[in-house]
Amino acid sequence: MEIKKGDKKWKKLGKIALGLALLLGLSSCGNKEESKVTSNSNSTENPKEKQSIKIGVVGEYNDVLNEVIKRYEEKTGNDVELVVFSDYNQPNEVLESGDIDLNAYQHKKFLEEFNKDHKTELISIGNTMLAPLGIYSKKYKSLDEVKENDEIVIPNDASNGARALFLLQDAGLIKVKGEKGDPVTVEDIKENPKNLKITEVDAAQTARNLDSAALAIVNDTFALDSKIATEYPALKFEESKADDTNPYVNVFAAKKERKDDKVLNDFVKNYYQTDATKKDYEKLTGGAWIPAW
Numbered sequence: 001m002e003i004k005k006g007d008k009k010w011k012k013l014g015k016i017a018l019g020l021a022l023l024l025g026l027s028s029c030g031n032k033e034e035s036k037v038t039s040n041s042n043s044t045e046n047p048k049e050k051q052s053i054k055i056g057v058v059g060e061y062n063d064v065l066n067e068v069i070k071r072y073e074e075k076t077g078n079d080v081e082l083v084v085f086s087d088y089n090q091p092n093e094v095l096e097s098g099d100i101d102l103n104a105y106q107h108k109k110f111l112e113e114f115n116k117d118h119k120t121e122l123i124s125i126g127n128t129m130l131a132p133l134g135i136y137s138k139k140y141k142s143l144d145e146v147k148e149n150d151e152i153v154i155p156n157d158a159s160n161g162a163r164a165l166f167l168l169q170d171a172g173l174i175k176v177k178g179e180k181g182d183p184v185t186v187e188d189i190k191e192n193p194k195n196l197k198i199t200e201v202d203a204a205q206t207a208r209n210l211d212s213a214a215l216a217i218v219n220d221t222f223a224l225d226s227k228i229a230t231e232y233p234a235l236k237f238e239e240s241k242a243d244d245t246n247p248y249v250n251v252f253a254a255k256k257e258r259k260d261d262k263v264l265n266d267f268v269k270n271y272y273q274t275d276a277t278k279k280d281y282e283k284l285t286g287g288a289w290i291p292a293w
Helices: 008-042 063-076 090-097 108-118 158-170 207-211 220-225 262-272 275-285
Strands: 052-058 079-085 102-107 122-130 134-136 151-155 189-191 197-201 215-218 249-255
Touching (some): 052 090, 052 262, 063 262, 090 108, 090 249, 102 108, 102 262, 108 122, 122 262, 207 215, 207 220, 215 220
Parallel strands (some): 052 079
Antiparallel strands (some): 102 249
């Protein structure tokens, strides 16, 4: 049946259509408001995100650092992971690549030499401690027992090698050209009255060579790792001050662009460089490692 304009039925259908349109419009507005509320609720600031720090170290003896990590994790809820390396170059290479956030194993002089040799710009963001080099032996109990033609093993990297030569000079075994802090090498030995054989090896291998060599100059980290520090106490340690003037103070190293990183600096300044950590050094290393802040 045809419905004509002006017909009552036409008017009735028009009213129904208008009503439906109004209902749809109101429904749409309601959805928009609901969407707006939902959106606003999602924009509420999220709780503080959990942070994670990766720290490169050399050797397995990290007792003091582990105590600091415990305090930091308990207080902040953040995570710290130690990444252990076996030689002295890897931690800086991996730091430069960005795969770790910090490393804690080297002194200022070593960091300076690494940057120079590898054209990097790694920086210190805080001192850790002074770990003196020591002269160790499984064969002798006194340096007076050293014989002619004995072999002495020293680290082969430039900074620790120079330190080792000056330590041998302090022990009265050789004399070298230059002053402490100078980058001397075995070529700079000017007096060697006992004709001692000086063998250069990777710092991580010095302690292991004590089965064949009469003496070895060993970094304290490796001395503790290999147990020689307790089984064969050092015959002589370096004599030096644990302050900013000493190029052999160990540091936390980071990439230059992270110099002001709040998370890293919070860990170093507020958790590591504390009185509690100084007590850890005394308790856990017997004073062999000296806090340097």
